[in-house]
Amino acid sequence: MTSLPTLYTADILYTGMGLPIRDGGVVVSGQTVAAAGPRAELRANYPQAQEVRAGRVISPPPVNAHTHLDMSLYEFQSLPYFEWIPQVVIAGRARRGLEGAQTGLEAIQRSGAAAMGDIVWHPEVMEWLLTHSQVPGVAYWEVLDPNPATAAQTFASTRERIEGWRELERPGGLRLGLSPHASHTVSHRLFRMLAEYAGAEGLPMQIHVLEHPSEAELFATGAGPLAESMARMVPGLSVADILGREPAQGLTAVSYLESLGVLQARPTLVHMVNVTSADIRAAAQAGCLVVTCPRSNRHLHCGTFPWAEYAAAGVEVALGTDSVASGETLDVHDEIGAAWTLHPGLDPRQVVRAAVKGGSRVVGGRVPLIRRGEVWNAAYLWPE
Numbered sequence: 001m002t003s004l005p006t007l008y009t010a011d012i013l014y015t016g017m018g019l020p021i022r023d024g025g026v027v028v029s030g031q032t033v034a035a036a037g038p039r040a041e042l043r044a045n046y047p048q049a050q051e052v053r054a055g056r057v058i059s060p061p062p063v064n065a066h067t068h069l070d071m072s073l074y075e076f077q078s079l080p081y082f083e084w085i086p087q088v089v090i091a092g093r094a095r096r097g098l099e100g101a102q103t104g105l106e107a108i109q110r111s112g113a114a115a116m117g118d119i120v121w122h123p124e125v126m127e128w129l130l131t132h133s134q135v136p137g138v139a140y141w142e143v144l145d146p147n148p149a150t151a152a153q154t155f156a157s158t159r160e161r162i163e164g165w166r167e168l169e170r171p172g173g174l175r176l177g178l179s180p181h182a183s184h185t186v187s188h189r190l191f192r193m194l195a196e197y198a199g200a201e202g203l204p205m206q207i208h209v210l211e212h213p214s215e216a217e218l219f220a221t222g223a224g225p226l227a228e229s230m231a232r233m234v235p236g237l238s239v240a241d242i243l244g245r246e247p248a249q250g251l252t253a254v255s256y257l258e259s260l261g262v263l264q265a266r267p268t269l270v271h272m273v274n275v276t277s278a279d280i281r282a283a284a285q286a287g288c289l290v291v292t293c294p295r296s297n298r299h300l301h302c303g304t305f306p307w308a309e310y311a312a313a314g315v316e317v318a319l320g321t322d323s324v325a326s327g328e329t330l331d332v333h334d335e336i337g338a339a340w341t342l343h344p345g346l347d348p349r350q351v352v353r354a355a356v357k358g359g360s361r362v363v364g365g366r367v368p369l370i371r372r373g374e375v376w377n378a379a380y381l382w383p384e
């Protein structure tokens with residue numbers, strides 16, 4: 001005797017193709033998908049199916065497109081971004097390392113994320129992740145050096161490290177990437193070298209850009225709380241020294257990166273909260289993907305990501321948790337819930353698509369399809 005098929009239903013169904021639909025369902029027979037589509041249609045076509053309400057979403061699992069696993073032993077703290085960097089990230093740097101990364105990777109696995117984009121600060125963490133992570137995606141080596149005088153030296157040591165790590169990449173594991181930390185913490189000279197190198201080597205890139213309003217102020221006037229904080233952290237180095245040009249009204253981190261030729265290497269831009277409409281157009285034209293971290297942005301007083309404007313411009317958006325120090329948890333499902341709350345005007349289906357398809361595009365993965373004949377996976381039923 002064969003058992004009856006099951007009709008799983010949810011508020012949102014994303015099959016991995018096109019736009020997610022509302023009030024969808026999937027008919028599963030044994031371990032195989034028999035049909036996926038609008039619930040009412042499936043109900044009519046499969047009257048014998050036993051209906052099981054799955055909850056809010058049926059979809060391939062989401063991707064956590066931006067994390068800092070090696071910061072997982074930090075305590076969560078909410079402060080303005082320009083205070084959070086020195087008081088939390090730098091003050092707590094002894095907590096950053098392999099133990100944090102191992103704790104973080106366990107959390108990622110528990111969350112059910114399909115893949116991740118992780119920013120790596122310690123060489124031993126990079127080596128461990130490349131050889132051990134069962135979660136695929138990209139491990140981006142983070143580079144931070146605002147001093148143009150040391151650009152050549154920093155670039156040479158970066159290249160040497162990358163070349164050494166390349167042989168540790170393995171199928172099913174993480175790929176190597178590069179992350180020039182932020183538009184204001186890497187000198188103009190080093191930015192050009194890193195972007196050119198990443199382009200030539202096919203290394204995916206992530207850059208923190210326009211996270212806090214003070215970053216926009218730094219590029220426009222060279223002043224403000226972030227500029228003051230930078231002056232304390234790197235004394236003797238002016239904003240003009242770092243950028244290789246004077247700050248100016250109308251200059252933004254995005255137009256600056258574009259002028260350096262960095263956007264042309266199609267980096268993934270992380271945060272992008274305090275942007276102009278021209279910045280959004282520039283990102284769209286360059287074909288850059290954008291990652292948003294709604295909880296981290298809120299906790300660091302960054303403002304609200306202009307999601308609808310990105311969607312209108314055709315920019316692919318992805319979701320990331322950032323580190324536990326600003327995002328609280330590494331569970332991308334928590335981030336999806338926060339995105340629904342913090343963007344009440346946005347169609348909730350956009351958030352689901354971003355977390356799955358957008359994230360997959362960032363880390364270069366493939367989204368499994370939920371359609372007739374494919375193998376059913378219980379992980380497609382998202383937790384509430």
Ligand SMILES: [Zn+2]
Pocket residue numbers: 066067068119208270322323
């Ligand atoms: Zn980050």
